[in-house]
Each structure stands twice: as C-alpha cells, then as structure tokens.
Amino acid sequence: MPQIRSAGLRGFRATVAELGGDADSYARLAGLSTAALDSDDLLVPDDAVARILEIASQGTACPDLGLRIAARQDLGMLGALALAIQHSPTVGDALECTSRYLLVHAQALSLTLETDPYGAHGVSALTYGLPPGLPEPRQGTDLALGFLHRAIIFLVGPYGLRSVELPDRPVAPLGVYEAFFGAPVRTGRPAPALRLPSSLASRRLDGRDARLRDLALAFLAEQAPQAENDIVQRVRATLTQTLGTAQARIGTVADLLNLHPRTLQRHLRRKGTHFVEVLDDVRREAVSRYLTSTDIPMNQVAGLVGLSEQAALTHCCHRWWGTTPTDIRRKRSSAV
Incomplete structure (x- = not known):
C-alpha cells in the first residue's frame, strides 16, 4: 500500500x-x-x-x-527536498527535482509540467495527481494544490497564476478558492493542475548554494532506491515530464532517476513490465489527453509525445484504439 x-x-x-x-x-x-x-x-x-x-x-x-491546512504549511516540511528546491538554479530545476524525489515523501503522487490543456500560447499546466484509476480525494487535492501554490510564491513571489483546474466542483463556494489562489477556478477538468506562465520554468532563484543542493540531492538519491516497489510510477512520472523534450530512452530515464540502465531494467522486470511497455502506456495516455481536450495540430501532438512524425501517431492510434487520431478528435467534437 x-x-x-x-x-x-x-x-x-x-x-x-x-x-x-x-x-x-x-x-x-x-x-x-x-x-x-x-x-x-x-x-x-x-x-x-x-x-x-x-x-x-x-x-x-x-x-x-484542505486550503486552511495548506495555509499553515511551509516548504520546510519537505526536509532534504526543500533544500534541493530552494537551492536549485531555476524554477524549472526545482520542479524537476520535486518530480523526481516526491516519492520520498508520498509514494503514489506525481507532479508534472505539461502543455496547456487549452492550447494557450506561453502557458503550461503543473499537474498533480495519483496513478490512473484511483479517486482524487477532494480535501487532499485542495491541500496539495494549496501547498504547491504557496511554495511557488515562497520561491519567486506572485507568479502569474492563470487558473486552477479541479476534477470535481468543490463543496465550498468557488469564491473561497479564488480568494485563496487569486485566480479563476475551473471544475470538471481531467486532473488537478495550476496553469502558469511557461516562462516561469526559466526564472532564476536567488541566494542558491550549489553545495547544499548537491548534498540534499545525494541524500535523496540514497532514499529513493528504497522505494523499488514504486519504480514503475517513478518511470511513468519521469517519462510524463520529459516526453517530447528529451529522448525517450531507458538510459536517459535511468540518469534522471540516478540509476544504472541495467539496474532500472532489473527493477522493471521484477514488477512484471519493461521500459518500452511503460513508455507506450505513457504515450497512449498523453495522446488521448491531447486529442480529447485540446485542438493542438496532429503533427505537434506527435512531437509532444516523442514520435518522429504524424504517420507514427496514426500508426499508434490504430494499434491502441483501432482508429485514426482524426476520428478520435471528430468524435470529441460531435459529442460537445
């Protein structure tokens, strides 16, 4: 568990x-x-x-x-991960190490920076979630998003939050949430997320100490392998974050997880799967999300999931669902 x-x-x-x-x-x-x-x-x-x-x-x-508790929490509760975050060169680096080592604090949670679900230029979605198939607890989701929002403000101050995305309509009035986050709140969305400026990832953090960050990362790397039972989730989270921006190879993912590729292969075999299977599953979920919730052109969808061309995307859709990406999007449009 x-x-x-x-x-x-x-x-x-x-x-x-x-x-x-x-x-x-x-x-x-x-x-x-x-x-x-x-x-x-x-x-x-x-x-x-x-x-x-x-x-x-x-x-x-x-x-x-959940929001009230979040207002009492601070970044320090993350221990060594807080040090790694605070002393990262940029916000993007801070998010990367958070995604990589969040499992040290919460084994089933993930945090990924994704393309904006509405296709808005210059906007990204910082998505928080549980593995597919698990329910999103309302108060737990509020607490996590509230803490995440306050942690970013702690690092850089007001950061231009565009909107807060929630799967379900909150029990409390939306005005309570909008007052807390200082941004519009949208419900009925596929996953909890904060929509923020894409440029935030490149924003530099002041007062960093590279030595402290290295020490914190070394400690976290020692702790992370103890969570071998969650290796599939760790690979999924890493692939989700880097899909389309880095080569989807086991060596690349192993480097990000501070593991040797053969060690990663062995861990995955013990869990009854292989790297290519996990990659295929992550791609399928990402393509489904892009085709059903955005109007991003097909060639761009292919690139976002690390496929070489639109023809490869079409081939994958036939293999996964027995139809074309165009038909999937057309059905979405006719259902609206």
Missing part, C-alpha cells in the same frame, strides 16, 4: 482545534495513529490521510479544510 510521510498533516491538529473539532477522534475513525499528527517522519497509509481529511471536513463542517 502506498505511504506518505506524516509531514503532510502538519497543521492539521491546530486547524481542527481552531474549528472546535477533535483531531485524535478523527484519526481513530480514519484508522490513523494519533502520533502521526505530531510527527513529520512517520510513514502512514496515504488512503488513511485522505480519510482523515474528509472525516475532519465533515466533522467540523468546514468544506475548505
């Missing part, structure tokens, strides 16, 4: 007490040790964390509980 560091619940007890609730009672109902409410370094089941947030939200009649 995927686990998460109890640091993710920092601020929970104080927020619940402020609302007149009983944090220990909610922990017991969620099947969570009460010790997790007062320590940053316990590993606890991530579904128990999701449950306690939902139980507490209902118990305190506070529909925006």
